Amino acid sequence: MAINFKVNVNTFLKDPVSTDLGKKILSAGIRLIDEHGLEDFNFKKLSQEIGSTESSVYRYFENKHYLFIYLVNWYWEWTSMRISLATINIDDPKVKIQKVIKTVIESTMANVDVPFIDEEILHRIVAREGSKAYHHKLVDKENQYGFFLAYKALCKKISNVFLEFNPEYKYPKSLASTLIEVCNNNIYFSKHLPRLTDVEFSKDSDVKHEHLFEMLESLIINSLTKKSKNNINHPKVKLS
Amino acid sequence: MAINFKVNVNTFLKDPVSTDLGKKILSAGIRLIDEHGLEDFNFKKLSQEIGSTESSVYRYFENKHYLFIYLVNWYWEWTSMRISLATINIDDPKVKIQKVIKTVIESTMANVDVPFIDEEILHRIVAREGSKAYHHKLVDKENQYGFFLAYKALCKKISNVFLEFNPEYKYPKSLASTLIEVCNNNIYFSKHLPRLTDVEFSKDSDVKHEHLFEMLESLIINSLTKKSKNNINHPKVKLS
DNA sequence: AATTAGTAGTAGTAATACTATCATAACCGA
DNA sequence: TCGGTTATGATAGTATTACTACTACTAATT
Numbered sequence: 001m002a003i004n005f006k007v008n009v010n011t012f013l014k015d016p017v018s019t020d021l022g023k024k025i026l027s028a029g030i031r032l033i034d035e036h037g038l039e040d041f042n043f044k045k046l047s048q049e050i051g052s053t054e055s056s057v058y059r060y061f062e063n064k065h066y067l068f069i070y071l072v073n074w075y076w077e078w079t080s081m082r083i084s085l086a087t088i089n090i091d092d093p094k095v096k097i098q099k100v101i102k103t104v105i106e107s108t109m110a111n112v113d114v115p116f117i118d119e120e121i122l123h124r125i126v127a128r129e130g131s132k133a134y135h136h137k138l139v140d141k142e143n144q145y146g147f148f149l150a151y152k153a154l155c156k157k158i159s160n161v162f163l164e165f166n167p168e169y170k171y172p173k174s175l176a177s178t179l180i181e182v183c184n185n186n187i188y189f190s191k192h193l194p195r196l197t198d199v200e201f202s203k204d205s206d207v208k209h210e211h212l213f214e215m216l217e218s219l220i221i222n223s224l225t226k227k228s229k230n231n232i233n234h235p236k237v238k239l240s
Numbered sequence: 241m242a243i244n245f246k247v248n249v250n251t252f253l254k255d256p257v258s259t260d261l262g263k264k265i266l267s268a269g270i271r272l273i274d275e276h277g278l279e280d281f282n283f284k285k286l287s288q289e290i291g292s293t294e295s296s297v298y299r300y301f302e303n304k305h306y307l308f309i310y311l312v313n314w315y316w317e318w319t320s321m322r323i324s325l326a327t328i329n330i331d332d333p334k335v336k337i338q339k340v341i342k343t344v345i346e347s348t349m350a351n352v353d354v355p356f357i358d359e360e361i362l363h364r365i366v367a368r369e370g371s372k373a374y375h376h377k378l379v380d381k382e383n384q385y386g387f388f389l390a391y392k393a394l395c396k397k398i399s400n401v402f403l404e405f406n407p408e409y410k411y412p413k414s415l416a417s418t419l420i421e422v423c424n425n426n427i428y429f430s431k432h433l434p435r436l437t438d439v440e441f442s443k444d445s446d447v448k449h450e451h452l453f454e455m456l457e458s459l460i461i462n463s464l465t466k467k468s469k470n471n472i473n474h475p476k477v478k479l480s
Numbered sequence: 481a482a483t484t485a486g487t488a489g490t491a492g493t494a495a496t497a498c499t500a501t502c503a504t505a506a507c508c509g510a
Numbered sequence: 511t512c513g514g515t516t517a518t519g520a521t522a523g524t525a526t527t528a529c530t531a532c533t534a535c536t537a538a539t540t
Contacts, residue, residue, distance in 0.1 A: 014517095019517075021517080021518075038376070038377075039376060040377065042496065042497075043496095043497080044496080052518075053518080053519055053521095055498095055499085055500090055518090056519065058497095058498075059517085062498095063497075064497090128376075129375045131371055134432070135368055135369045135428070136278070136279060137277025137278075137279070138277070139432045139433070143432065143433060151436065152433070152436060170438065170455075171437075171438045171451075171455045172438065173435065173436060173437055173438050174437045174438045174439060174455050175459075176436075177426075177429065177437065178418070178422050178459070181421060181425060182414075182418050182422070185418075185421055189414075189417065192379045192380060193379070193383060193388060193391075195392040195395065195396070196391070196395050196414075196416075197411075197413055197414045197417065198410065198413050198414045199411070199414060211411075214410075215410070218411070219415075219418070219463050222462040222463050222465065223458060223459050223462050223463065225462065254487095282527065283527090283529090284527075292488080292489090293488070293489055294489095294528085294529080295488075295489070295490085295530085295531095296487075296489075298529070298530085299488090302529095303528075
């Protein structure tokens with residue numbers, strides 16, 4: 001199955017999916033950002049890698065930040081689609097939540113092939129530096145361009161699943177963004193800053209994310225579950 | 241009361257607290273990073289702002305990333321100290337957790353004056369782009385230099401408070417880093433990407449963080465609270 | 481008064497992040 | 511087959527950034 005997202009048109013000058021060079025820019029861009037990190041990646045390296053020129057690359061993306069936004073948007077759209085596929089025909093809200101968590105953790109989609117996007121590498125990039133897409137000074141301007149619509153839609157979709165489990169819950173969107181961010185952080189921490197997490201990084205892909213799933217599931221389900229009488233009777237404290 | 245942290249000596253070439261110029265670098269650095277954002281901030285702007293030269297600034301910090309690391313470390317140390325002060329002499333573990341949450345949300349410390357650090361601006365910078373301190377390709381090298389020891393110590397301190405509430409809880413460190421990151425994210429989202437959160441940004445400082453506190457409290461306390469029988473009997477599902 | 485250690489300032493370089501212009505090859509309908 | 515458009519490539523140039531090397535000064539020490 002071939003899929004084609006409509007990534008926000010404001011992110012590119014010329015649709016990279018429409019040409020061979022454009023697809024090369026995407027696939028080599030992913031590889032090089034993974035290899036060098038976003039700060040050390042530039043269009044010179046990219047154009048050399050694909051045997052082209054800087055000016056040709058600039059015809060597709062205004063600068064590397066826009067290319068990065070494009071890729072992160074692609075990831076958000078792709079994750080959103082995978083959640084839809086994973087939760088379709090499932091009725092039990094708890095199972096639905098488990099499927100969502102599993103989808104956010106993993107980076108595979110059965111029967112789908114996008115030859116110019118390596119989803120596993122892209123997921124690693126997003127876990128490492130995806131938050132740079134919006135953690136900067138120009139966020140308000142880029143928000144007006146719609147650069148974060150895909151992220152918002154993804155959060156909306158997840159928060160709706162949460163509300164199916166508990167329609168009374170007051171913070172579904174915060175919990176949705178929390179799920180995504182905490183998931184990515186713990187994947188990253190487990191590999192690079194293990195003292196900031198309890199979930200272990202394992203190369204054995206069968207048990208790789210077992211702890212992470214358990215941790216996220218308890219975080220989400222417990223938050224959504226109404227407190228029992230035992231818990232709400234803790235003493236109330238005046239703060240400050 | 242004057243305080244003086246020992247920020248990791250590997251972050252600077254010459255201790256900025258030891259001279260007037262160094263203190264100017266810190267205070268103007270905070271102001272300019274807030275104003276321009278980290279990407280658009282540089283040592284030329286900084287040196288002009290304080291009426292000095294680039295080369296003088298370079299004598300204190302190897303580059304702007306190291307200055308940034310210094311400032312974020314300062315924030316972590318400062319938050320750690322505030323947590324200690326806020327939880328001292330408090331026995332009820334739940335109240336302790338509430339104090340921790342409140343401390344992480346806010347950026348004030350009574351009776352303490354560090355004239356060259358504007359803590360409110362620094363907190364805003366950390367909420368906006370603090371995670372850039374470790375979300376990059378050189379994280380492993382910088383981790384060896386001890387750049388993130390203060391963050392790890394902060395997480396350790398918070399996770400110990402969590403364990404007082406529930407010594408059985410399996411993911412205290414993950415929950416601690418989650419608290420910090422989710423707090424900062426929601427402060428930032430409420431102002432810039434409100435669709436990613438349910439907590440509202442308010443200029444009225446009395447109610448400013450009421451929702452955020454409530455959200456974080458429910459997230460933490462519910463995670464730490466052992467599930468009642470009702471909840472653990474949900475059907476178990478085989479995932480993929 | 482001479483020596484020296486430490487710090488500020490000047491100048492310069494290499495790399496980055498673009499922009500502009502022109503050439504050329506493919507492709508496309510008339 | 512012609513003329514026009516599109517896609518890419520080649521070359522050059524600029525402004526800014528991120529430094530580095532060197533010089534000049536100051537202040538304490540002998």
